[in-house]
Structures are given as C-alpha cells and as structure tokens.
Amino acid sequence: MKKTILFLLAVTLNTLLFAQHYTPTDNKSSVNFAIKNFGMLVNGTFTGLSGDIQFNPSELGKATFNVSVDAASVNTGNGSRDSHLKKDDYFDVAKHPKISFVSTKVTTSNKAGILFIFGNLTIKGVTRTVSFPFTATPVQDGMFFAGSCKLNRRDFGVGSNSLVLSDKLTLNLAVFAKKN
Numbered sequence: 001m002k003k004t005i006l007f008l009l010a011v012t013l014n015t016l017l018f019a020q021h022y023t024p025t026d027n028k029s030s031v032n033f034a035i036k037n038f039g040m041l042v043n044g045t046f047t048g049l050s051g052d053i054q055f056n057p058s059e060l061g062k063a064t065f066n067v068s069v070d071a072a073s074v075n076t077g078n079g080s081r082d083s084h085l086k087k088d089d090y091f092d093v094a095k096h097p098k099i100s101f102v103s104t105k106v107t108t109s110n111k112a113g114i115l116f117i118f119g120n121l122t123i124k125g126v127t128r129t130v131s132f133p134f135t136a137t138p139v140q141d142g143m144f145f146a147g148s149c150k151l152n153r154r155d156f157g158v159g160s161n162s163l164v165l166s167d168k169l170t171l172n173l174a175v176f177a178k179k180n
Contacts, residue, residue, distance in 0.1 A: 022177035035169035044076040068100035123156035
C-alpha cells in the first residue's frame with residue numbers, strides 16, 4: 001500500500017512540476033491597446049482570446065505560443081468609432097476575423113524574472129516579426145503571462161496616413177492560461 005501511495009504521489013508531483021500545456025482564458029485575461037487620436041490617448045480592448053501555449057520555464061527552447069483574438073471584438077467605448085475600426089480601411093474584420101501571434105523563440109533576458117518572446121504577429125493579413133519582454137508567473141491552476149510592446153499600425157495596413165491619429169501604439173497583454 002505504501003508503494004502505491006508513493007507511486008501516486010510521485011506521478012502527481014511530476015505532473016505538477018513539468019506540466020507544460022496551457023489554454024489562454026478570455027474571461028481572466030486582457031488584451032489592451034493605447035493610441036493617441038487628436039492628441040488624446042484612446043484605450044481599447046480585444047476579446048475572444050484563444051489558442052495553445054506550451055511553456056515550461058526550465059525548457060524555454062521548447063516554449064510555443066499560438067494565440068489569437070477576435071478582430072471584431074475591438075472596443076474603445078465608442079460604438080461609432082468601433083464600427084469604423086471594423087471596416088476595410090482599418091481591421092477589415094469581414095476578411096480578417098482574427099489577429100494572431102505565433103512565437104518563434106522564447107529566451108531569458110538580462111533582468112531577473114523577465115523573459116523575451118519573438119514571433120510573428122498577423123493583423124489584417126499582414127505578418128510582421130515582433131519581440132517584447134514578458135513575465136511568466138505560476139498561479140493556481142495555470143500561468144499568468146504579462147507583457148507589452150510598441151507597434152506601428154501602418155506596418156499592418158491598419159488605417160491610412162493621418163495628421164490626427166498616431167502611427168504608434170502600445171499593446172498590453174495580461175493573459176491567464178489554464179493548465180490542461
């Protein structure tokens with residue numbers, strides 16, 4: 001009986017220590033952006049977060065992130081603006097319903113607790129390589145990932161040249177991923 005209990009304990013401990021497969025949850029996560037429009041900061045969100053994450057802090061070389069959000073979920077708190085952002089000159093959600101990110105590499109950084117992710121971000125059918133620092137914090141039933149990066153909206157064909165809308169925006173990610 002003692003051997004059976006020890007075996008079950010060892011299997012459970014091994015599963016807890018080396019579990020790597022996570023699913024991002026939309027309801028406990030946030031994907032936010034901030035951009036200047038007419039000199040004022042406009043904040044917005046995306047929902048519909050889904051995907052697959054393979055992550056073990058001891059084996060960063062095997063880490064993969066394949067996640068997306070629903071482009072049509074864009075919400076700036078202004079219905080008229082949100083409707084315009086869904087049209088073809090901005091996100092063209094009819095043709096490009098998802099904004100996606102697929103990692104290519106995860107590395108350590110020179111700061112304790114900070115990791116670096118590299119990957120391909122696709123918006124409106126245009127894919128660009130991006131990289132940014134992030135943290136990975138174990139939490140009950142999963143992992144919490146947080147990071148931020150700067151993007152140029154015009155690199156992705158989002159909007160046109162504008163004197164009132166900034167080209168640069170900040171994307172902030174706070175993702176809870178449930179352990180599978």
